[in-house]
Structure formats: structure tokens, C-alpha cells
Amino acid sequence: MKTTKSLYSYTLVWPALAIYTVFFVVPALIGFYYSFTDWRLDRLEISFVGWDNFKRIFTDDTLILAMKNTFIFAIATVIGKNVLGIALAVALNMKLKSRNFLRAIFYSPSILSVLVISIIFTPLLRTEGAVNGILSAIGLSSLNQAWLTDPSIVIWTIAGVSIWQHTGFQMAIYLAGLQSISKDYYEAATIDGAGSWKSFRYITLPLLLPAININLMLTLIGGLKVFSEVFVLTGGGPGNASQVVGTIILRTFGEGAWGLGTAINTLLFVAVTLISIPLLLFMRRKEVAE
């Protein structure tokens, strides 16, 4: 009978749908409208200005720099978090005595507040801080940098801190993925004479694809929406050197340019959607059934 097949009535979806509509869909649509206006703190009347806000976004040097930084951060963290995450997961999936202890250690940074991270890393990354101190001590003083105050490397430093913090989280998802892969495949491969690289390449990777998909999406969307790491470590500075789209939105709202701020926000939303949905569809097709 039909009633026994579907346990719950679809009407149960209404409360969730209502909340989603009121708190996400409606504000997003209103946002679309306001991004085409000159809505400002100090003006009473709001008028339609067409594409002006968007034209300005693509001609303002600081905004272009912020977009560049956002992409650098997103790509660097996607690669860093996932490559290191898989490597850690594979390593900590082996039969090691300290396995559980090491898993806990690597996971622990991701439960820290980003404010704590900033308090830990800001002194470490000073020019006379511990990072440069260690580099000098092992004879690599040529690698010493003004990590957070040199405009040309500051965004990479922030990406590095973010990778340090979140790799453990990605590792946990990969570990779960690895544990769902049956041992039989590896046994069969060993019998057929496959080495460890070949079993990784032809068994682990394909069967790990669902986990890779999830992690790619999470890290990519998180990377494009980056705000807190930059805000607490540098505030977008020195000057505007480490501004990302998230911090620029805050600054624009602070200047009272609400229409422009909403336009940047809309652009970020569209960019995240346009990048992540095709990627998701592409990766889905690559997944194999076990």
C-alpha cells in the first residue's frame, strides 16, 4: 500500500521550506534588486542605477585585488587541504600504534575558534617570531619572511594557516571514506602484483571519489567565502594587500555604500554558484559504484 511506502507525509517539509524561503530565498531576491540601486546610508530615496555598481566593481583596483586574493586563497586551500587531507588519511588508516592519538592531534586544530588561531599565529609569524626563528635555527634563514606584513605573500600565509587548521577535518571525512572500501580489493590487487602506488591510484582514488567530491565542494565554497581568517589575522592589511571579497563587503557597508555592498555580495553568490554547480555535476559523473 502507498501509505506504508512513504513513512512521512510531504506536508512535513513545509516548516523547513517556509524558514528557508523567509530567511534565504526572499533576502537573496531582495538583495538582487538592491544591487542595482544606489542605496546609501545618507540618502533617503533609493533609485535604480542599472549596472553601475557592477561596472564599478570591475574598475576599482582594490576590488579587483580582493577578487584575485579570494581566488588565490580558494585554490590554494582546496589543493592544500585535500592533498594533505588524503595523505594524512591514508597514513593514519595504516596499522600504527599511535593511530588514534595522531588522528586526534591532527583533527584538534579544526575545533579551535579562528580567534584563538589568530592569537596563536600572529606572534609566531612576526618577523622576529618563532617561525623565522626555527627557519634560521635549521640554516634556512634565507626563507625568513615578513609573513603577515609583506604585501606580496600575506594572502599565501593566511591560506597556509587555514590549511593548517582545517586539514584535519578533511582528513576525518577521507578516513570515513577509506574505511568503507572493502579490503578484498587490495588483497586481489596484491595477488595480481600491484604495488602500493598502483593500488592507491586504481582502487583507493576511484572509490574515494564521493568523499573527494564532498571535500572539494566544502573547501571550494568555504574558500570563496573566506572572511574570518583574513579579518582576524590582518584585517585585510597591510593596506589593502590581503583584502578578500568578504572583507571588502564589510568595508563597503562600513562606508555606507549599501547598494554597492549588496552588489558585491550578489556577485559572490553568483560566482560561488557558477563555479560549484558545474564542478559538482562533473565530479558526480566520475563517481563509480562499488
Add this chain to the structure above:
Amino acid sequence: MSFNTKRWPALLLSGLLSISLAACGSGSESSSSDSGSSETPGKSSATIELAISKSSQDSPFIDESLLKDFEQETGIKVNLQLLPAEQTATVLQTKLAVNETPDLVQYNLASATTDLNLERNFEILDDEAWVSRLQNKEVLSAYGHVYSFHVSQDTGMQGVVYNKDMFSDLGLEIPETFEEFLAVCEKIKASGVTPVFMPYKDNWAANIWPAAAFANAVADDPNFFDDLNANKKKWTDVPEFVTILEQQYEIFKQGYTNPDVLSDSYDMAVGKFLNKEVAMMFMGDWLIENVAEKDPDMKLGLFAIPSGEGAKLGASPLGGQLFIPKKAKHIEEAKQFLDYIASKEVAQKMVDERGYVSNFNDVTTPELPAYKQEIVDQYITPKKTLLTTDAYMLVDRSELYRALQDQFAGSKTSEQVLQDWNDKFIQLMKDKGIEGF
């Protein structure tokens, strides 16, 4: 069995959801009925709302006994709206925009002109009785009108905060030119102390030197800032501005500062002075007060930024004034509150307790701390002070501060700092709809 166990959590969840929804509903209802009751007109015992940032809780105007005495005398109750410090501007902007205005707002006059659209949102107080007793109307005025209220005229002075003991130990005189200043730095450095502390991770701190020195450089042209704000003059028009920025950078380049100026923040300053690690810093006299709170024996003083000849001490715009929004529901009662504080007795008590420099001609200024008395004698009384550039600005200055950081990061020259700020300034003024841009 499994059927049942699965259904229970679902029921529980939907139950919780409906409770939370109901809670939302009743919450909004009760708040709307609240605002309804406060609107009822014609009541003699009105309640006025005073909005103030949580960070300003030591303000004299919200002192509990003051509010109680005021209520006893007039029957008007003052209700406080404490706003989260980092959101004060946003919350007030929103309240003013949607006409949910408080009756009184405490804010800084200079920031109110840039953040809160002073002319549109606030009452002009020129005709109030207390205005005639003011000694210094300027500190409460903008656009030629009195917009705000305070009993104090002590605006806070900006210059070079210095350790007097170190200066006398090394036999140093107060430098009056930039060359003398560099010579002083050299001697202090030779004694093993960092001459100047620059906490430029907080980018506003990089603006203390130029804000006073710029104003000094154009002191001969009384119309300069009016012209600047009307797009008749540009930031790049004054060659001295470049020199002033070069000077500040040179102090850093010569090694007279903490090495990592972009990593050190303002909150480290008090400690640096207490530990006698540094001798000087470009800052306001509030830093002296903060150090004195920790160690009353530290002898710090203030001298003018030695950027050019005849330098004057920079005066910050006065902060922490009270404003009455135009759309306040109880304007008369709010004005009564200002009248009450302005009355001779109440104002005298407040000025005494807080050690203010009185702004009323019938209220006397109490004995000041030594450093403050020195500033009064050496700079204020002989009229050797002038308002910093900040006092004239109609727009947000944080892009200038950021450009100054860029200079210290080595990615901008002084000329580029001024050029970029000039471009940004024009853009901000244009956005704001200022005439001439």
C-alpha cells in the same frame, strides 16, 4: 516497532519547531505592544530613550544617581539602550533609517557627521538657553550650528607622547624641528632604548603624525579645508604633505622605531611605556592618562609634532556628546534633560568628579593632573593648538590609514599615498553627494 521509534523523534522535532515558532510570534507581539505604549501622547511622566554604545558605559550622562535625581525633579524617566560596541554605528543608522529613533543619542560629533548624516537626522540646538553660557561653541558645532551637548571642552590633544625622565636623564630638550627630532632619536637610541613606538598594525595610529602636521602646514590658509571639501583644492596640491609623510617614514627607515611596525598594535603601547622600552610615540594625551592609571609615578608629557617650524599641538574633535534626533518622540523632554545637566550645580558636580575642562562660563574647572596642567599652560592658554585634519573630514578616512600602512609595507611612496587617498576621497565625496564633486 521500528515504525514507532522512528516516529517519536519526528513528533518531538515538529513539536519543538512549533514551540520555537510560537516563541518567535509572541516575542514580536510583545515588543510591538511595547513600542505602542511608549507612543501614548500627553503623559506628563514620559520615558525618554537614550541610546549609547556599551563601550561608553563610563559616560557621565548615564550615571545612575544623575538619572535618578533627574527623574525625581522632573518625573521623566531615562531608559538606556545599550548598543553593542562594534555595531553602534550600524544599529543607530538602522534605527534612524526606519524611524525607530531614540530621544537622545551619545556619539562623537566628528563621526556623526560621517556616519549618521548629522544634518538630516539631528536637531539644531542653537536656541537652547545653555548655548549662551558656552565658552567654546566650536567643539559642539558642525556646519555652523550647535548640534550636540557636553559640559567639557577638553578635546584630547595629539602630538608626541614622551617619557620626561628619559629626556632629563639624557639631557634632551623638546625638539622643535625635524632635524632636532632626529638628533633626539639618535641619542635615545644610543642609550639602548627604542626612540619611537609605532603600532601601525592599527592603521589609524599611523595617521596621528600627518593629521596634526597637515593641519599645521595649511594653517596659513584658513579656507583650505573648505576648499578641499568643495573640490576646489586637492590633497596633492600641498607639497608639504609629501614631506610630512616622508618624515614619518624616515623615522622608521633610520631604525628609530620598533622593527616590526606593522605587527605591533596599539594595545601594547601602555606596556611599552611602563617597561621603559620606548621613549616616544605619536599619540593623544589619553595614552598618558592610561599609563598613569597603571603607574602614577611615570612622568609622561606631550609636545607638538616637530614636522615644521612653529608646530602647534593637534586637537582632536571632542567626543561623547549627546544628540537629539529630529524624529525623537519626546524632543521637549530630551531638551529638558540637557537643561538639567547644563544647570550650574549639576554641571559643576560633573566637571569636578571627572576632572573636565569646563565649557560653561559659570562652572569652574577643577585642579588638573600635572601633565594636563602643563598642556594647558604651554599650549592651550597661549593658543598653540589647532584642530587636526580629522575634524574637517566629511567621509570615512580608513582608506587613508590603509594607504599609510602600504607606505610602511614598502608598496607605496608618499606621493602614491596622497594620490590614492585623493582619488578615494573624491569617490567617497561623490558617493555622498557633496556639491562640487
